[in-house]
Amino acid sequence: METASKRPKSGAAKKPAAKARGDGPSYLDGQLLIAMPVMEDERFARSVIYICAHSSEGAMGIIVNRPAGSIDFPELLVQLDIVEKPEQIKLPDHAESMKVLRGGPVETGRGFVLHSSDFFIKDATLPIDDGICLTATVDILKAIAGGTGPKHAILALGYAGWAPGQLENEIQENGWLHCDADADLIFGDDIEDKYDRALHKLGIEPGMLSAEAGHA
Template identity: 30%
Template sequence: MKSLDFDIFKGQKPGLKPARGRILIAEPFLQGPYFNRSIVILTEHGEEGAVGFVLNKSSELYPDEVIEDLFNFKGELYVGGPVASNTLYFIHSLGDKVPDSVKITDNLYWGGDFEVIKDLINTGVADHTQVKFFAGYSGWSPGQLENEIEEESWIVADVDDDLVMNDDIDHIWKQAMENLGDVYKAWTNFPENPTYN
């Protein structure tokens, strides 16, 4: 029998620190209704904690069903996380067309003037490929996220803007894992419940 020089259950940590514009990829055995096999984009990270949005959990609603005066928006309403689930947030790739947005990557922005985003959608200037809506958000108190990363609940990775805006949410966790390399690619075949084999 040959001894392996790595542990398949631990992977090879990329070594990135959490920061605005990076993603958190849930390790395969992280459980719970919000974070099981989830990908979270971080929109804030600092001494006061972290804020992010789960990219691949659908609410099974559409934004134009819950937002007054929003018409014909084809994208889904995503569950951003367990905090303030009765509030609405959005990420977009419209840059300074939306005043007061916070830049999170070279091409992606968080929030901004809500009336402007509605107008851009209603006039056909923007669509679901450029705007993603979330109910609620994911939040961590100071040091909490770092502890979860140390406990190997999350892998921190650089963001792929296309992955963030992708609406094929059933496959983006697997895609993000595979982008990390061979050991992580193997993780995508683990059952969601480890008691199933």
């Protein structure tokens, strides 16, 4: 779904094809990446990223803890001509409160909806893992606006992408931790607390992490 006419000028790694779980022990689709303090790229500092696809062709994920500033979901529906402005007051409660996030630096003019698996569009929805799916067509926004969308969903503008082997190298260099995902960390309202909560899921207090890279 296109959410803006402006497209990124820089190139990006091609999104890898979906892969069945178990194709390789190092593949992290369906997992959360947690940025280490050593992360120098400010675009990913303190970020929590849900990995949607990871294979020998690269990786693609959505940052789930970075709000998209002043962008409001009901207003976005008006901009996309999904609803007329007077109809905003008729939107379902979950559409009114739906979170809009900065999903990553690639294709920031495109929207990606991470959602629960109770909604599916043939040839458009990608099942990922543990009841989580990804849909990137405007039809899911229409369904949400009409009250027939998924029970849980977030809209992300853009995504994070890695070239073949790049994510593996960054993990080896202590750029990222990873852990099992859960619906609350992905869809929860406490966006600002997700980073610390993801670390707690690993039994780590933020102060325990050294800002210096090290290798076991």
